[in-house]
Amino acid sequence: MSKKSISWTLVTVLVILSFVLSGCTTPTPVATQAPAATDAPVAAADQVEVFSWWTGGGEAAGLEAMIAIFNARYPNIEFVNAAVAGGAGTNARAVLATRLQAGDAPDSWQGHAGQELIGTYVAAGQLEALNWLYEQEGWLEVMPQTLIPLISQNGNIYSVPVNIHRANVMWYNPAILSANNIAVPTTLDEWITAMDTLKAAGITPLAMGEQWTAMHLMETILLGSLGAEKYNGLWDGTTDWNSAEVKTALENFAKVLSYTNTDAASLSWQDAAQLVVNGQAAFNVMGDWAEGYFRELGKVPQTDYGWAPVPGTNGNFQFLSDSFVLPVNAPHRDAAVNWLIVCGSKEGQDAFNPVKGSIPARSDGDRSLYGTYLQSAMDDWATNTVVGSLAHGVVANDSWKSEIDTALGLFLASPDAGTFQTALVAACKASGPCK
Amino acid sequence: MSKNKDTVLSIALVTPSIVAVGIFIYGFIAWSVRVSLSNWKGLLPDYSWAGLKNYINLFSDPRFLVDVRNTVVFTVIFVLGCLAVGLALAIMLDQNLKGEAFFRSLFLFPMAISFIVTGVVWRWLMNPAAGDRMSGFNLLFSNLGLDFLVNSWHLTPRWGMAAIALAAIWQMSGYTMALYLGGLRAIPDEIREAARVDGASEFRIYTNIIFPLLRPVTLSAMIILGHISLKVFDLIIAIAGKQLPLDVPAIYMWQTTFDGYFFSRGAAIGILLLLSVAVLIIPYLYYTLRSEAEI
Structure with missing residues (x-):
């Protein structure tokens, strides 16, 4: 073998190796817009990683407002915002599916309330029922009765709705x-x-x-x-x-x-x-x-x-609703529960929804924060029969x-x-x- | 001794790439084949044996039949269009005209941009809106008084794929031109001279001498364009989004796997795509490797 061909082989191998290595050293780099600190799960004692597709506009601003409330209430827990861009979660859900199959679940993730969550994640045994949290926080009294069956399976409630769209x-x-x-x-x-x-x-x-x-x-x-x-x-x-x-x-x-x-x-x-x-x-x-x-x-x-x-x-x-869940074996379960409490609280919902342009899932929201249309929607939410949307993941x-x-x-x-x-x-x- | 050392060294150097290719390409192909023969639906893997059920169902699935028809329409129009435009451009450039290098680059540039960019631009050019919202080509035609040319482009019932192929032809015909130009330059001038001495017309020189000599180039171009068209995905998404009249197997595979969690069906579509590309590529590889060995 000539010297020239050896050096060419060497170059080829190095190039291939560098591709392989660059593929290996960055496991799921998938566009997480998380701050750099999240790369080190060693100091994992007090943090909560929340996965969503709220990366722009009113959604991201609303999420920031809720994070501010979370940070004020729980200053010792680091909030890790693992948001993946893409309208209605089209990219995010593929990323989440990959992470779940790799056994790398976030502490809580966003999903359209109803069968989109239940049919996929509850069927795979990945979510904890939250009835105890609803009772502890008194949410059953402030959310419409006709809503609860639509976000439940066999009497178990599986997510905390943050906002409601009609x-x-x-x-x-x-x-x-x-x-x-x-x-x-x-x-x-x-x-x-x-x-x-x-x-x-x-x-x-x-x-x-x-x-x-x-x-x-x-x-x-x-x-x-x-x-x-x-x-x-x-x-x-x-x-x-x-x-x-x-x-x-x-x-x-x-x-x-x-x-x-x-x-x-x-x-x-x-x-x-x-x-x-x-x-x-x-x-x-x-x-x-x-x-x-x-x-x-x-x-x-x-x-x-x-x-x-x-x-x-x-x-x-x-209706349709964005909601957050509690996975089975959440890496930081207590912190995740605290996040869900913020999501379901009047303070959290009234911080998120006026910015996002939706109404709170609770019927006791502060009306003065919302515009003409949203006020009329809040009235209907409290009095109408609630049914679920197909295109947005509630019913199927x-x-x-x-x-x-x-x-x-x-x-x-x-x-x-x-x-x-x-x-x-x-x-x-x-x-x-x-x- | 030195030869042995070389052998050991070369094996050592090649092994990592063989292992990587073995795992990341052939290993995953094998895994996809296994998934396509299973009942996997939903988030949890389910490797229970389903035999060829997924494949058989696909061929009675009305959506997949639409996909196959669309792929055939796209491939025929795209490949023939590129060959025709590419050959015409190459013959023109071969006439020793002034500024050849400029035009050569000009025609080749579209290939340098990605299908996504092409798609975004052509989405605007081929805007099918009518009335006061008209824009792009339709507005141009309308202002020039060519109203009979105004049409609904990719929303044309049944033949919308042809509009997508138009954008693809724009992008890839320059590349085809480069292939043909290479072929034309390889034909010795003596052959043309001899034909002229024998009294052949320029037209006959092309039909009887040059086109037959370009046949290997045409074959290569057809293979390259053919496998591009079988895998087309991004161009359609950028121009038309996800809509069934313009569906192709790659889009169906993506939607059914990641939106519907039909992993086994998605894998079956993937394997069918691989096979259809292989039908094109393998005879070609066999042919080129054999002729290289002969040289």
């Missing part, structure tokens, strides 16, 4: 409605008549965005067509997915879809919501985070945009939801309610409670 909100442009002599619709039939009028006048009746916003619209139409009890039954197996009522609901959904903009698939939810406040569309169905976005755009409530429950869902509050586990999402995608490409229903029945059998 999914079944219809945003409308007041100027367009009054120009066309349309009253705010309260039933599906009124809504469809109104949208016929608008369509004839050459106005886009309903703004919609990419595929997940179609699922969001679908869940509100299911609720509006079936009512709260039967809607809840879809998710616990007592309402038959194959029934004629579900067929009617899906046909209503198909009908409503026919009023949407043609370029929906290329718009984000912000693009779609913006069409309403800019006067380019009359209605938009989106969760109440849209209100924060409207105010960011400098729009005025009741003038530039109005709101009402999605027609047919009056008296129901379709992730596997079931992803099967419904696939069926919905096929339906959007070639609308046929019959095929859609068959696929939904199959999805419930494969991943839901249906037999």
